[in-house]
Amino acid sequence: xxxxxxxxxxxxxxxxxxxxxxxxxxxxxxxxxxxxxxxxxxxxxxxxxxxxxxxxxxxxxxxxxxxxxxxxxxxxxxxxxxxxxxxxxxxxxxxxxxxxxxxxxxxxx
Numbered sequence: 183x184x185x186x187x188x189x190x191x192x193x194x195x196x197x198x199x200x201x202x203x204x205x206x207x208x209x210x211x212x213x214x215x216x217x218x219x220x221x222x223x224x225x226x227x228x229x230x231x232x233x234x235x236x237x238x239x240x241x242x243x244x245x246x247x248x249x250x251x252x253x254x255x256x257x258x259x260x261x262x263x264x265x266x267x268x269x270x271x272x273x274x275x276x277x278x279x280x281x282x283x284x285x286x287x288x289x290x291x
Contacts, residue, residue: 190273193269194269195263197222197224199223200221203217204216220237221233228251231249232247233267242275242278242279244278245267247264248263
């Protein structure tokens, strides 16, 4: 490795829980919709954020929060939590989206 090479092998924040779920919507015995996804749960100082990626679009992840806690989805101002979670996700996903006034929007640098 040359002196201009930098290795980043740790994150400022990591999820406290990662879940792999499948939701199937079946109508009259027929599979209508199938969702295969991974949820990342983050928490800092009581505030909570959730990120979800669908395995059929693994390069994109959506980010919601920060919220007051995992049980109450009341938005709170926690810019350091949001920045840390975005940094974690940037190392793993090509596109990060968050809810805007016109639907989901890509987070730019």
